[in-house]
Amino acid sequence: MSGPDLGRLLAMTRKEAREFRRTPFILGAMVVLPVIFIIEPLIDIFRLGSSTPASAVQKVVGVTFLLMLIVPAVLPSTIAAYSVIGERDQGTLEPLLTTPVRRSELLLGKALAAMIPSVLVSYVIFGVVLLCAHLFAANQTVVATLSNGPEILAEVLFAPLLSGWSIAVGTGISARASDVRIAQQLGTLASLPPLAVTALVSFQVLTPSVPVAVGFGLGFLVIDIAMWRVVAAMFDRERLITGARALAAGGGGGGGRPPGTVRRIQMVQEGDHE
Amino acid sequence: MPAGPSRADGAPGALRPSRPAHWGRYPAAMVQPAPGPGGEGAALPARDGPALRVSGLTKRFGDRAAFEDVSFEVARGEVFGFLGPNGAGKTTTVRTLGTLIAPTSGSAEVAGLPLSPQNGEAIRRRISVMPENPGLYSRLTVRENLELFASLYGLRSPGERIAGALDAVRLADRSEDRCGRLSKGLRQRVGLARALLNDPEVIFLDEPTSGLDPVAAGEVHDLINGWRQRGVTVFLTTHRLAEAERLCDRVAILNTRLRSVGSPKDLRASLFGGSLVVETATPLPDPRAVFAGVAAVMEWTEGGNGTYLLSVADPRQAAPQVARAVVAAGADLISLAESQHSLEDVYLQLIDDDGSAPR
Numbered sequence: 001m002s003g004p005d006l007g008r009l010l011a012m013t014r015k016e017a018r019e020f021r022r023t024p025f026i027l028g029a030m031v032v033l034p035v036i037f038i039i040e041p042l043i044d045i046f047r048l049g050s051s052t053p054a055s056a057v058q059k060v061v062g063v064t065f066l067l068m069l070i071v072p073a074v075l076p077s078t079i080a081a082y083s084v085i086g087e088r089d090q091g092t093l094e095p096l097l098t099t100p101v102r103r104s105e106l107l108l109g110k111a112l113a114a115m116i117p118s119v120l121v122s123y124v125i126f127g128v129v130l131l132c133a134h135l136f137a138a139n140q141t142v143v144a145t146l147s148n149g150p151e152i153l154a155e156v157l158f159a160p161l162l163s164g165w166s167i168a169v170g171t172g173i174s175a176r177a178s179d180v181r182i183a184q185q186l187g188t189l190a191s192l193p194p195l196a197v198t199a200l201v202s203f204q205v206l207t208p209s210v211p212v213a214v215g216f217g218l219g220f221l222v223i224d225i226a227m228w229r230v231v232a233a234m235f236d237r238e239r240l241i242t243g244a245r246a247l248a249a250g251g252g253g254g255g256g257r258p259p260g261t262v263r264r265i266q267m268v269q270e271g272d273h274e
Numbered sequence: 275m276p277a278g279p280s281r282a283d284g285a286p287g288a289l290r291p292s293r294p295a296h297w298g299r300y301p302a303a304m305v306q307p308a309p310g311p312g313g314e315g316a317a318l319p320a321r322d323g324p325a326l327r328v329s330g331l332t333k334r335f336g337d338r339a340a341f342e343d344v345s346f347e348v349a350r351g352e353v354f355g356f357l358g359p360n361g362a363g364k365t366t367t368v369r370t371l372g373t374l375i376a377p378t379s380g381s382a383e384v385a386g387l388p389l390s391p392q393n394g395e396a397i398r399r400r401i402s403v404m405p406e407n408p409g410l411y412s413r414l415t416v417r418e419n420l421e422l423f424a425s426l427y428g429l430r431s432p433g434e435r436i437a438g439a440l441d442a443v444r445l446a447d448r449s450e451d452r453c454g455r456l457s458k459g460l461r462q463r464v465g466l467a468r469a470l471l472n473d474p475e476v477i478f479l480d481e482p483t484s485g486l487d488p489v490a491a492g493e494v495h496d497l498i499n500g501w502r503q504r505g506v507t508v509f510l511t512t513h514r515l516a517e518a519e520r521l522c523d524r525v526a527i528l529n530t531r532l533r534s535v536g537s538p539k540d541l542r543a544s545l546f547g548g549s550l551v552v553e554t555a556t557p558l559p560d561p562r563a564v565f566a567g568v569a570a571v572m573e574w575t576e577g578g579n580g581t582y583l584l585s586v587a588d589p590r591q592a593a594p595q596v597a598r599a600v601v602a603a604g605a606d607l608i609s610l611a612e613s614q615h616s617l618e619d620v621y622l623q624l625i626d627d628d629g630s631a632p633r
Contacts, residue, residue, distance in 0.1 A: 011425030015411065015418075022413040091409035095468065098372050098403040099426040100395045238375040242335070242366075 012109025048139035062203035072163040076114040080170025081187030154213040161220035166191035168227040325507035331380035340366040351505040355522035372403040402474040406481040408465025412454030427472040439467040459490035519617040548589040549613035554580040555606035
């Protein structure tokens with residue numbers, strides 16, 4: 001069995017991206033969330049005076065880093081929660097599944113489409129906040145802390161990994177849910193727990209360092225991979241189409257036949273194959 | 275081994291085209307086999323034998339049988355109708371043969387490949403399935419919808435294929451319209467264009483004319499006839515019995531179990547035999563004596579007002595004998611005609627035979 005076909009995977013990603021661009025809800029979220037998550041931390045940063053105590057500065061930095069990571073954690077889960085059930089709702093899932101597309105290509109294609117903009121938005125927010133702090137912040141401690149290597153590394157590593165978790169959970173819920181809104185609400189809720197871990201680093205409960213950032217990053221990676229395996233297993237064509245799980249798979253087996261009741265028509269040659 | 279029905283002129287599907295000549299056809303470039311990524315298409319076995327071979331196929335959801343012990347074959351190039359009441363298992367059969375769901379027992383070959391999880395991808399390369407709802411991305415344009423599916427089939431020269439498919443369904447001028455803004459009839463045509471993209475050996479159409487007005491339905495019929503001329507196998511589920519009678523070489527009637535398979539003509543003959551309707555100017559004084567003297571008449575019933583329905587083995591052979599007998603009895607013969615049963619009569623008779631309402 002060969003791996004995913006890149007052409008089909010990218011076709012799925014391209015299709016999703018086109019749909020996102022034309023979906024007001026998603027487009028709105030992509031625009032509004034960054035604005036909020038840029039303005040809110042900048043207000044906090046600009047309010048810090050040059051003599052603000054270090055503990056207060058650290059609190060602002062912690063909140064800032066946490067806010068930066070909310071976008072990759074929450075936004076893709078909302079998109080992913082729509083991904084499967086949305087297809088089912090508009091009747092596109094069945095034609096899609098009758099093509100040669102593989103489960104991995106379909107899921108990865110959708111995941112990439114949700115992850116790329118979310119992570120990019122997150123990086124842009126972080127970059128803008130960092131730049132504005134450097135240019136306009138009165139408190140130099142906050143600038144130095146925001147520019148701390150391990151903090152930046154954690155931000156860079158955690159954004160895609162949180163996004164990966166969030167998409168996996170959202171897709172899993174989407175594959176089993178029967179209502180888009182419920183799927184999105186559950187997806188958002190389920191995407192939040194990993195933020196608790198990042199909060200430990202952001203608020204320096206765990207002292208940020210390169211090993212801590214990399215360690216947590218690896219931990220997230222392992223969890224993401226495990227989660228994706230679970231989601232892939234949940235993505236059962238039969239269940240998605242009929243709502244029922246396959247009771248006996250393996251078409252082509254020669255099961256026992258009850259006595260035939262087919263009414264044969266004399267002039268039709270239907271009996272030879274039996 | 276069944277050789278498939280004869281494709282003689284005058285078969286129900288052999289209709290005179292009433293649309294432009296290109297309707298239902300597409301360029302030769304689109305007839306090239308679709309090579310799969312990684313050369314998967316090249317490794318496929320030779321295509322011979324029937325397009326579909328189904329043997330004892332059963333699908334159960336828990337205790338409920340969606341369809342049970344279904345066996346039939348469909349020859350290559352045949353238009354095969356699959357009829358049955360709601361809940362009879364038609365759509366589940368299509369989904370099973372389309373590799374979307376696994377059968378509980380039994381076996382099948384689709385486009386020359388055994389139906390098995392291992393062959394799912396290869397089978398899907400060789401077939402197209404159009405569900406009752408064509409399932410288009412409403413925010414994408416017609417072209418974008420087709421581009422997606424062309425990419426998923428790994429088609430070379432997708433632009434040419436898409437253009438050909440759009441031409442075939444006469445939608446070239448609507449290619450940049452978003453599907454959400456199209457009428458149901460146009461969406462159905464986009465679905466059919468999509469079904470053409472991979473140049474399938476077998477096309478499964480689930481209620482393709484459901485909800486369409488007669489003109490739009492007629493266009494779909496013409497398209498199916500175009501495929502027939504190209505030798506594409508069409509597996510058509512429909513509730514429209516007149517449509518099945520008009521289009522299909524053979525039909526199967528399903529009511530969880532397969533009730534019958536055959537050409538509409540054979541089904542009629544098998545179920546109702548031959549019958550003649552005799553009308554005389556005045557009622558015969560002793561019809562028993564008249565019809566008992568005609569060896570070809572097996573049974574007869576009186577319809578009133580000088581009308582009689584006769585059961586005969588061969589109407590063409592029996593008619594002259596009946597005419598002579600009636601005239602010899604001194605009656606004035608007004609008309610003598612073969613009684614016509616429609617596919618609907620066959621359908622209703624078979625479904626009624628089950629002795630219960632459709633599931």
